[in-house]
Amino acid sequence: MRRSLKLYFTLISVQIRSQMEYRVSFFMDLLSTMLLNGSYFLALALILERFGNIAGWTLGDMAFIAGLSEMGFSIMDMLFSGFDPDSFSQNVRLGKFDQMLLRPVNISLQVFSSKFLIRRLGRFLEGAIIFGVGMGLAGIHWTLAKVLYLPIVLISIVAGMGALFVMGGTLIFWTVQPVEVVNIVTYGGNELMSYPMNIYPRWIQNVFTYLIPLVFLNYLPALYFLDKPGVLHFAPVFSFAAPFAAALMLFLAFRFWSFGLRHYQSTGT
Amino acid sequence: MIEVTHLSKEFRLADRQPTFAGSFRQLFKPRYRELKAVDDISFALEKGEFVGYLGPNGAGKSTTIKMLTGLLVPTSGTMIVDGMIPWKQRTKYVAGIGAVFGQRSSLWWDLPVSDSLEVLQSLYNVPAARFRSNLEEFRKLLELDEFIHAPVRSLSLGQRMRAELCAALLHDPKILFLDEPTIGLDVVAKERIRRFVQHINRERETTVILTTHDLSDIERLCKRVIILDHGHILYDGMLQALIDRFEGEHLIRLTYSSREGGGIFDGLRLAQDDGIQAVYAFDHRNLSVPEALSRLQQQITIVDFELIRPSVEETIRHIYEEKLLLTPPDKA
Amino acid sequence: MRYLMQLIKNSFRMQFTYRTALFAGLLTNLFFGVLRAAVLIALYAGKSSVNGMSIEEAVTYVALSQGLIAFLSIFGYYDVMRSVYSGDIAGDLIRPAGLFFTWMGRDVGRSVVNLIMRGILLMVIFGFFFDLVLPTSGLQWLWVLISMILSWGISFCWRFLVNLFGFWTPDAVGIGRMMFAVSQLFCGFILPLRLLPVWFSRLAEFTPFPSMMNSTVEIFLGTMQGFQVLQAILIQMLWLAILYALCQLTLALGIRRLVIQGG
Numbered sequence: 001m002r003r004s005l006k007l008y009f010t011l012i013s014v015q016i017r018s019q020m021e022y023r024v025s026f027f028m029d030l031l032s033t034m035l036l037n038g039s040y041f042l043a044l045a046l047i048l049e050r051f052g053n054i055a056g057w058t059l060g061d062m063a064f065i066a067g068l069s070e071m072g073f074s075i076m077d078m079l080f081s082g083f084d085p086d087s088f089s090q091n092v093r094l095g096k097f098d099q100m101l102l103r104p105v106n107i108s109l110q111v112f113s114s115k116f117l118i119r120r121l122g123r124f125l126e127g128a129i130i131f132g133v134g135m136g137l138a139g140i141h142w143t144l145a146k147v148l149y150l151p152i153v154l155i156s157i158v159a160g161m162g163a164l165f166v167m168g169g170t171l172i173f174w175t176v177q178p179v180e181v182v183n184i185v186t187y188g189g190n191e192l193m194s195y196p197m198n199i200y201p202r203w204i205q206n207v208f209t210y211l212i213p214l215v216f217l218n219y220l221p222a223l224y225f226l227d228k229p230g231v232l233h234f235a236p237v238f239s240f241a242a243p244f245a246a247a248l249m250l251f252l253a254f255r256f257w258s259f260g261l262r263h264y265q266s267t268g269t
Numbered sequence: 270m271i272e273v274t275h276l277s278k279e280f281r282l283a284d285r286q287p288t289f290a291g292s293f294r295q296l297f298k299p300r301y302r303e304l305k306a307v308d309d310i311s312f313a314l315e316k317g318e319f320v321g322y323l324g325p326n327g328a329g330k331s332t333t334i335k336m337l338t339g340l341l342v343p344t345s346g347t348m349i350v351d352g353m354i355p356w357k358q359r360t361k362y363v364a365g366i367g368a369v370f371g372q373r374s375s376l377w378w379d380l381p382v383s384d385s386l387e388v389l390q391s392l393y394n395v396p397a398a399r400f401r402s403n404l405e406e407f408r409k410l411l412e413l414d415e416f417i418h419a420p421v422r423s424l425s426l427g428q429r430m431r432a433e434l435c436a437a438l439l440h441d442p443k444i445l446f447l448d449e450p451t452i453g454l455d456v457v458a459k460e461r462i463r464r465f466v467q468h469i470n471r472e473r474e475t476t477v478i479l480t481t482h483d484l485s486d487i488e489r490l491c492k493r494v495i496i497l498d499h500g501h502i503l504y505d506g507m508l509q510a511l512i513d514r515f516e517g518e519h520l521i522r523l524t525y526s527s528r529e530g531g532g533i534f535d536g537l538r539l540a541q542d543d544g545i546q547a548v549y550a551f552d553h554r555n556l557s558v559p560e561a562l563s564r565l566q567q568q569i570t571i572v573d574f575e576l577i578r579p580s581v582e583e584t585i586r587h588i589y590e591e592k593l594l595l596t597p598p599d600k601a
Numbered sequence: 602m603r604y605l606m607q608l609i610k611n612s613f614r615m616q617f618t619y620r621t622a623l624f625a626g627l628l629t630n631l632f633f634g635v636l637r638a639a640v641l642i643a644l645y646a647g648k649s650s651v652n653g654m655s656i657e658e659a660v661t662y663v664a665l666s667q668g669l670i671a672f673l674s675i676f677g678y679y680d681v682m683r684s685v686y687s688g689d690i691a692g693d694l695i696r697p698a699g700l701f702f703t704w705m706g707r708d709v710g711r712s713v714v715n716l717i718m719r720g721i722l723l724m725v726i727f728g729f730f731f732d733l734v735l736p737t738s739g740l741q742w743l744w745v746l747i748s749m750i751l752s753w754g755i756s757f758c759w760r761f762l763v764n765l766f767g768f769w770t771p772d773a774v775g776i777g778r779m780m781f782a783v784s785q786l787f788c789g790f791i792l793p794l795r796l797l798p799v800w801f802s803r804l805a806e807f808t809p810f811p812s813m814m815n816s817t818v819e820i821f822l823g824t825m826q827g828f829q830v831l832q833a834i835l836i837q838m839l840w841l842a843i844l845y846a847l848c849q850l851t852l853a854l855g856i857r858r859l860v861i862q863g864g
Contacts, residue, residue, distance in 0.1 A: 025775025
């Protein structure tokens with residue numbers, strides 16, 4: 001286990017080093033990511049200023065949920081980038097994946113460490129700022145339980161969305177070309193989770209409850225943190241389902257991944 | 270060391286439809302075609318052998334190599350390498366093999382070569398002392414010092430191949446797979462690489478499997494060749510025996526001052542004649558060179574002559590084209 | 602001239618090979634469109650108009666902004682600088698049409714096909730599910746068309762200009778990302794400039810970006826009337842001319858400075 005971690009850090013430090021070589025790009029990217037993603041939220045803030053609230057959620061509430069989602073997504077993006085359909089597809093097509101199979105290291109670990117973009121840190125910072133604003137404005141009644149549960153929710157978001165990346169990447173074993181639709185679920189899912197779920201038409205809510213259980217990762221826990229009454233048809237206890245939903249998604253994702261690997265080994269490219 | 274028995278690999282390929290209507294139909298009722306890439310091949314390699322693995326494109330070479338490197342699972346048959354089944358124990362197995370692919374790189378593009386090698390040391394868990402002694406030896410033999418601190422992206426092809434070879438051998442693999450290692454290199458670079466690989470094979474008893482279209486590589490390095498075509502083994506045996514048996518016609522190029530007579534010679538075929546030089550072909554197994562020359566001199570006043578033997582390349586092409594299937598493997 | 606025509610024809614033909622990507626792109630745009638429309642509808646919460654914009658106009662705006670992404674390559678375009686880095690640019694320099702028009706020709710097919718497949722088609726599908734505001738007169742449609750062509754011209758000049766950084770630094774991709782983030786911000790993609798604070802839209806007017814998208818959207822929605830439309834179009838033309846001049850100037854400087862990087 002320790003060796004795996006050591007190898008992981010060795011492999012990503014390689015990338016960090018070569019990314020840092022392009023110093024100008026790095027800082028520009030950091031800035032532009034923060035600027036861009038931050039501006040989406042800024043726009044929302046300006047709008048909320050005019051509208052007052054969205055489905056009963058104030059700016060503070062929105063900042064809380066959006067910030068949480070952004071932080072989770074950006075961490076996930078840094079960790080699971082290797083499975084991102086675009087880069088994984090490239091690895092397979094260019095033979096880099098085969099090269100990985102030639103090394104005496106667990107293949108999943110190699111894919112994890114195959115792409116690490118340090119510039120995504122910008123998005124995390126932006127998310128953290130928004131989250132900070134949210135915490136300040138939303139007037140949350142903090143309890144010990146809430147403080148303990150918060151990091152769990154964050155990890156659940158990372159794990160749950162990461163599972164989606166893994167599944168998207170696994171599809172590459174069959175399609176070779178990246179399946180664009182996966183981006184809808186991941187990037188789209190992130191944006192979706194940044195708003196209270198109850199504003200969406202019923203069918204979208206259902207899709208993201210029963211098919212891709214994003215509702216458990218961010219929205220329902222938020223109800224708990226913000227002391228909001230339960231909506232939809234979920235009992236309050238479901239606010240604590242985040243880690244279970246994430247664990248389930250991750251489990252299914254890696255089963256699918258193993259299946260894909262076996263398929264790849266029996267059919268090649 | 271390597272034992273391959275009745276190995277076969279079939280692929281089921283979806284029939285790619287070029288038209289829009291066709292691709293629509295393919296979605297609902299997909300049609301497949303079977304491709305037998307490797308068809309019941311068997312061979313065995315001893316430790317320390319240096320084998321050339323040849324065949325025209327599409328013969329099944331890369332498929333076999335993929336199976337030998339644990340990348341692909343065969344449809345039927347068995348393959349035991351160093352007591353292991355490659356795809357079944359992948360991580361354990363690949364720790365003992367090394368590979369250099371002409372088209373792919375095992376180094377990190379933006380990093381200096383030395384850094385890449387250090388990462389590989391980590392990945393392969395090479396003990397520090399062993400890593401250092403290997404590196405020292407390879408640095409000397411491959412003359413890596415001139416570029417070992419340069420990023421891989423700035424290297425010339427020849428330099429990169431040397432770095433790749435070093436990288437592939439740092440962990441003391443028992444088997445080395447080489448795929449087109451000298452492609453695109455100039456003569457000097459080729460020779461350097463050949464000498465190095467030969468040294469490794471002799472000194473460390475590393476089993477080497479060389480896949481290449483460059484038959485001069487084969488000529489220089491391999492005593493044994495396995496020729497594949499359409500998934501079958503055409504030939505498995507000593508290169509010399511192959512040449513002896515299938516070598517084509519030898520040629521004599523004459524520079525002459527005058528000639529008389531009909532120009533017909535027993536056992537000799539006129540290939541070219543431009544008035545100053547003439548080329549005659551003959552089968553060297555039936556006719557010795559002195560005998561051929563004396564026959565020619567009966568009608569031609571020879572000023573100078575040159576004996577041209579067919580290259581290994583032509584011999585092999587001859588085999589591919591004639592589809593000469595050999596049943597008993599010739600082992601001299 | 603014939604060369605340009607050939608280029609344009611080729612660029613159209615190439616789009617056919619990207620048909621799956623086009624379809625996937627359409628789905629993506631639809632998804633985000635529906636998402637943002639839902640947010641807006643929730644925001645309006647039954648109010649018929651906010652700050653001079655009705656809910657139908659807001660939803661139409663969302664559809665338009667999604668539909669125009671591909672047409673205007675809002676998220677960025679790096680083809681030219683990539684060609685500089687790979688050295689392929691050398692081939693382009695000896696073409697009969699000059700670098701600027703060569704690349705423009707290549708972009709035409711892509712833009713138009715994307716406009717149809719991810720722009721018009723998206724609007725049509727959106728129209729099935731939401732109430733949209735459409736131009737009411739033939740004249741208005743004409744203005745929209747003119748404005749769109751100008752938008753595309755401005756967008757191309759801007760993208761080309763940004764790509765020219767590739768002549769000066771091996772690291773232009775990062776600069777590009779930054780530049781495209783700025784243009785995204787000021788062109789009215791995130792929100793109609795009308796809904797943003799006045800100081801912001803005033804600031805934006807110093808840039809060509811509102812002319813890149815916002816003007817077209819406002820003409821389409823009819824929030825600009827009569828003289829305002831004419832004014833917007835004239836401003837677009839002005840910016841197009843400025844950017845075109847900047848492109849040619851910078852290009853000349855860049856070619857002189859050309860350092861071809863290989864491998």
